[in-house]
Amino acid sequence: EAQVTQNPRYLITVTGKKLTVTCSQNMNHEYMSWYRQDPGLGLRQIYYSMNVEVTDKGDVPEGYKVSRKEKRNFPLILESPSPNQTSLYFCASSGTREYEQYFGPGTRLTVT
Amino acid sequence: GQQVMQIPQYQHVQEGEDFTTYCNSSTTLSNIQWYKQRPGGHPVFLIQLVKSGEVKKQKRLTFQFGEAKKNSSLHITATQTTDVGTYFCAGKAAGNKLTFGGGTRVLVKP
Numbered sequence: 001e002a003q004v005t006q007n008p009r010y011l012i013t014v015t016g017k018k019l020t021v022t023c024s025q026n027m028n029h030e031y032m033s034w035y036r037q038d039p040g041l042g043l044r045q046i047y048y049s050m051n052v053e054v055t056d057k058g059d060v061p062e063g064y065k066v067s068r069k070e071k072r073n074f075p076l077i078l079e080s081p082s083p084n085q086t087s088l089y090f091c092a093s094s095g096t097r098e099y100e101q102y103f104g105p106g107t108r109l110t111v112t
Numbered sequence: 113g114q115q116v117m118q119i120p121q122y123q124h125v126q127e128g129e130d131f132t133t134y135c136n137s138s139t140t141l142s143n144i145q146w147y148k149q150r151p152g153g154h155p156v157f158l159i160q161l162v163k164s165g166e167v168k169k170q171k172r173l174t175f176q177f178g179e180a181k182k183n184s185s186l187h188i189t190a191t192q193t194t195d196v197g198t199y200f201c202a203g204k205a206a207g208n209k210l211t212f213g214g215g216t217r218v219l220v221k222p
Contacts, residue, residue, distance in 0.1 A: 035212070040121070042200060042214035043155065058209060059113065090154060100145065100157035101210070 002027045004104035006091050012110045013081055021076045021107050023091030031094045032074040033058070033101065034066065036087040043090065049074055081111040114139045116203050118213035125191045126221050133216040135184040135201035142204050144177055144184045149215070150197040158199075193220050 004025045013019055025032065033048040035058075045058030049068040063085055065077040074093075078085060088108050092101040115138040125131045135144065143162045147155040159168055161177035161184060168175045172195075174187040184201055198215040205211075 033210070040214060042118075043202075043212040045209060045211070048209070059211070092155075100160065101147075101155075103154040103156070106154050 002102070004091055004093055004102050006089075006104040006107050008107060009105060010108050012112065014112055015082055016080050019078050019081060019109075021078075021089060021091075021109070023074045023076065023104060024072050025074075025091075025093040025102070026072065027093060027095075027102065028071065029093035029095055029102075030071070031099075031101075032068065033092045034064070034074070034076050035090045035092065036060065036085075037090060037106075038087050046076070046089075081109075083111050085109065086111050114203070114205050114209070114211050116201060116211045116213040118199075118201060118216050120216060121214060123216055123218045124221060125195075125218060127191055127193060129191055130187065130189045131191060131218070132185055132187045133199055133218075135186075135203070135213050137182045137203045137205070137211075139182070139205045141181050142206070144181075144204075145202045145210070146175060146184075146186055147200045147202065147212075148197050149200065153197075155200060188218075191218075191220055193222060196220050 007022045030051045034046040035043040044060045047066040049055045091104040094101045117136045145160045146158040149155045165179045166177040172189045176185045198217045200215045202212045
């Protein structure tokens, strides 16, 4: 089954404690992206990757890092989380940036 | 930077009625996509429009891309309870970014 998986689905952490949210897709997609969703603000792109070792900033990259060492994986790293990073995070992938994006189930992160 | 606005933010619809949600971009788009997110779920792709003035239909849903490729609309006829959710448009201008609108949250009154 074609899918995008994210782990963990829920995470409560404290300010400053480094964390990683994993994202994996099994569709051999080149393009992967991370979004955060906040009430009234829709989906805002954090980072995206056009292919292995190719990443670029989206609209809200501050406080986040990503890496793309393998085509199927695109982890999101928060080196020092802060409460304003409390949000719902989605990973997405597509064949190219022109095609439909497949979204993961989401990760709800709370930073206290 | 590119901005994509959606109106209305909320839409309360009586079951059986029609409604339209609108998407406006600050820049000319190369294409626009529409997604639906059910409560508690993740966005799911509905359709992509590429050509100026393009109109596409999916059952009770009609999608339109403006002539200037800066706006789009989604019209739903005979609304059903299964239409509940948030509808997002997402536009791509020059470059690699896909910018999402804030979404229209649809609530259906039976």
